[in-house]
Each structure stands twice: as structure tokens, then as C-alpha cells.
Amino acid sequence: MLCLAMGTVLQVVEKRMGMQLLEVLIEETGNRERAISIAHEEYSIGEKLIMNTTAVRLKLGTGGYHLVVGKAEQMTEQDLLPTSWGHVMKMRYSPWQLAIDAVEEQASPHHDLFVRHDLSLEGTPVVISELHSLLPATVLTLKQNDPQTKIVYVMPDGASLPISLSGHVHQLQKAGFLAATITTGHAWGGDYEAVTIHSGLLAARHVENADIIICMLGPGVAGTGTPYAFSGIQLAEVIHAVSALGGFPLLIPRISFADPRRRHYGMSHHTTAILSRFALRPVVLSMPQVGNQYDTILEQQMVALQKLDKHVIIRGMVANMNRIASMEKEYGSAFTTMGRSWQEDPVPFQTAVLAADQLSGWRVDLAKAFSDDPHCFSSLDTLAGLDLFWTRNGEQP
The missing domain is CATH 2.40.50.220 (EutN/Ccml)
Structure with a gap:
């Protein structure tokens, strides 16, 4: 159609x-x-x-x-998106294909950086999430905890392609909360353009010197009610890239107790499918404790993941409603997800705030862990490296 x-x-x-x-x-x-x-x-x-x-x-x-x-009127040829050096095409062979200034290509001032075979994320934390609606709560929490933190947003191409469709990105950059944006794959319109998610992450670290990278899908995810065909499955590739490049992968699970669809009630089947079957490298999973009957449901859903002994699950109590309300007021626009306000469905936003709070508390130890062992998060046995970090940090997975 x-x-x-x-x-x-x-x-x-x-x-x-x-x-x-x-x-x-x-x-x-x-x-x-x-x-x-x-x-x-x-x-x-x-x-x-x-x-x-x-x-x-x-x-x-x-x-x-x-x-x-x-x-619709007759028009003469004109360049609506001028480039400086670009010949890499995005949206290839579609009527909207366009040439962009890829950060990696030969004429780029950053090309020599990407020729190196030893580039690493150097232990940089990467916050990974499926829902674009959680971007403001995540960014604001990180900035509240440390206003000097330099945050770069990397957008994959699993959902919307033009980043300009995101009102959240526009608002967060205008407020100075996001230092830069990078669009990867066929996504386009960021401050930097990258051909792959791998080079996009590396650009965030080495071109923009990001302290924290946020990698969330853009607006407009797709799903089919199956465990194989949904936009969020691309997060498995993101986890692999972060791990292979020596970053610290932290996943915000998709959780809701207001979604009427059974497959998305509690922890979404999207999250469990990614973690149980498609993610071949470990990830740190931030799991909320709500303090009511919902905790029993989440515990039951986590049993299968725990049996895999494949990921590190860190629990924590969620933020109270007053904090979410205050954060929304500071942001200046409503917090909504899947058409629901945070008052109707607070847990998704509480989970994002929890993950950001946890990460803020780990950053000093993460920097030390990487300086002690530059390969601690990129070895084949990444799980052992993560476990060692928790042991030294005193956390209880």
C-alpha cells in the first residue's frame, strides 16, 4: 500500500x-x-x-x-542538503536517497581515526533502550546527577530514519542536555553521520569525547506480535557492538503495567526475546523494584533469564512519583509512552530513572576498572569481567 x-x-x-x-x-x-x-x-x-x-x-x-x-509544481534542480565531502548514500536506491558527510569516509577530517584497528570505547557506558519516549527521563536524570556529564545520543536505523522527526532530541539539544547526535545505518540528520552502529559509537567516544552514550531507537518502532519481527531486535546488534568495542552495556528493559496486551505486561516479550535468544554477549540489566504486587510478576519473569546465567541483573527501588512529576516540569513537555501519560503508566519512566541513577553511581568505579584492565569489557568472557566489577564495587547482582 x-x-x-x-x-x-x-x-x-x-x-x-x-x-x-x-x-x-x-x-x-x-x-x-x-x-x-x-x-x-x-x-x-x-x-x-x-x-x-x-x-x-x-x-x-x-x-x-x-x-x-x-x-507539485515544476521545479529546477537544487541541492536541499549540501554536503562538504560526502559521497556515501543513505536511503539507497529509494526516491529519497541522499548523500551525507560520513564521519568515516576518506575525505572526512576524522578518517585517520577510523583506520586504526585498535579503537575501543574505553569502558564508556552505553545506555541501550527500545523506547524513544524514555530518552528525556534518562538524559535529565544523568544531568541532574552530574551537570558536567557529556552525553551523546546515537540513533540506529531500526525505527524512524530522519532524526528531525524526534521532538525529544530537538528539545534536549536546545536545552543543552545532549552534546551531539549521531545517526547510523540509513538513519540520517544527526550532527554526525556514520555508516554502522560500530563506527557511530566510536565517533561518540573519540570525536565528541562522550562520557556517556545513549543508544535508543528513534520514534516509530514496529512490532508484529511475534518474537522475531520487531524493531527492538536491533538492540542485540547494539549490545554486541558495545561489548566487542570494550564499552559497558546497560539495558533499560521495556516494562509496563498499563499495556492491555498480555505480551507487553510486566517485562515485554521484546526484552525477554532479545536477552534470552538474540543477545550473544552479556549486558547489565537494570530491573526495578516497585514495592507492590508488580514485583512478584517481575520476579517470575526474571526466572528464565537468571537460569541462563548470561547477563548481570541489578535491582533497585524506583523513584517516587514526585520526582517524575518534578522532572517532567523541568523538561517542559509531557512524559508519554505508547500514548499513555506517566501518571497512567509510571513504571517505564521509573525504570529509566533507576538505570540512570545506577549508572551515575558506578561511573568512578567503571573508569578505574578500565584503567586497571583496558580489555575488561571486551574479552570473550565479558561476563567474568562484569562479575569482577560488581565484586570490587560491592554490588549484589
Whole structure:
């Protein structure tokens, strides 16, 4: 299914770097609807546009917006996204393919860095999560705990491709909470462009000197109700990359007690599928203790993971509701996930805050562990290295 429609611009509702929100009049229906443009071009009231209306017609979670394909009038060739050296293509062989300035390619000022065979993340913590909606709570917690922490967001291509669609990224960068963004694979529009998740992570560490890297999917994940076909499965690749490159992988599990779908109740089957079957390297899993009947459900769901003796599970009590409310107020926009407010479904946000709090408390010991043994998080027996870290740090997995 590929639905295209003609529309006329009635109003430019919002405009920011790489994204414009337009109100348009759909010619066929006469309805006033909204469309997003990710092209770097100007629009005027009365101009006619061609729009992709497929997702809205299918009632998918795209925010209820159409996507502008381009202006309907005859136009001359123009470069809407100029590059400095780039010849690497993203969205290859699609009508929207574009050349970007890849941080690794030969003409890049950073090329010599990526020629090295010994590049490592040097024990840098990487916070991994499936839900883009948890990005603000995670970043704000880390910055509250240490305002000087330099945080870089690395976006894989498992969900949305243009990073400009993320209002969270725009707002966090505008507030100075994110130092930089890197888009990897076919995702595009970050401060830096990388061909792979591996080089994107390394760029965060060595080009931007990140203290903490956050690697979450962009908005718009897909699922099929099966353990094989969902966007979050890409997190297994992220775990492998972080581990192989000598980083410290910390996973925020997808947890909800308000989702009506049984497969997402408590710890989502997405998280359990990744950790039990697809992640071939260990990860540190931050697990919340809610302090009520939900803890029994989470304990039951963790049994299978514990039997695998494959990951390190660290539990902790969640933040109270007042802290989440205060954080939302500081952020200036509502905390929502899967269409639900944090008041309706607080545990996802409490889990993100817990993971960020735990990481803040470990950072000094992580730096020491890496300085004592630069290969402690990249050896084949990574689990032993992680276990040794917990023993020295006094934690009880």
C-alpha cells in the first residue's frame, strides 16, 4: 500500500532544523490535515504539495501526520542538503536517497581515526533502550546527577530514519542536555553521520569525547506480535557492538503495567526475546523494584533469564512519583509512552530513572576498572569481567 495525495499549504504551524509541520487542505476530501516535511526547503501558503498519506490512512502511530514528498509544481534542480565531502548514500536506491558527510569516509577530517584497528570505547557506558519516549527521563536524570556529564545520543536505523522527526532530541539539544547526535545505518540528520552502529559509537567516544552514550531507537518502532519481527531486535546488534568495542552495556528493559496486551505486561516479550535468544554477549540489566504486587510478576519473569546465567541483573527501588512529576516540569513537555501519560503508566519512566541513577553511581568505579584492565569489557568472557566489577564495587547482582 502506497497512498499519495495532493494538498495545498494553508499554514506553516511549526518550523525547526530539518522539520516543518504544515496544515494542508487535501484536494480529494476537502479536509484540513497536517503533514510533516523533512526537506530543507521553504513552503508558502497556497503552494501545492504531493504527500504520502499511507501511515495515517492505516491509523499507525505517526502522530497523525502525512509526509511531504515534494512540491507539485515544476521545479529546477537544487541541492536541499549540501554536503562538504560526502559521497556515501543513505536511503539507497529509494526516491529519497541522499548523500551525507560520513564521519568515516576518506575525505572526512576524522578518517585517520577510523583506520586504526585498535579503537575501543574505553569502558564508556552505553545506555541501550527500545523506547524513544524514555530518552528525556534518562538524559535529565544523568544531568541532574552530574551537570558536567557529556552525553551523546546515537540513533540506529531500526525505527524512524530522519532524526528531525524526534521532538525529544530537538528539545534536549536546545536545552543543552545532549552534546551531539549521531545517526547510523540509513538513519540520517544527526550532527554526525556514520555508516554502522560500530563506527557511530566510536565517533561518540573519540570525536565528541562522550562520557556517556545513549543508544535508543528513534520514534516509530514496529512490532508484529511475534518474537522475531520487531524493531527492538536491533538492540542485540547494539549490545554486541558495545561489548566487542570494550564499552559497558546497560539495558533499560521495556516494562509496563498499563499495556492491555498480555505480551507487553510486566517485562515485554521484546526484552525477554532479545536477552534470552538474540543477545550473544552479556549486558547489565537494570530491573526495578516497585514495592507492590508488580514485583512478584517481575520476579517470575526474571526466572528464565537468571537460569541462563548470561547477563548481570541489578535491582533497585524506583523513584517516587514526585520526582517524575518534578522532572517532567523541568523538561517542559509531557512524559508519554505508547500514548499513555506517566501518571497512567509510571513504571517505564521509573525504570529509566533507576538505570540512570545506577549508572551515575558506578561511573568512578567503571573508569578505574578500565584503567586497571583496558580489555575488561571486551574479552570473550565479558561476563567474568562484569562479575569482577560488581565484586570490587560491592554490588549484589
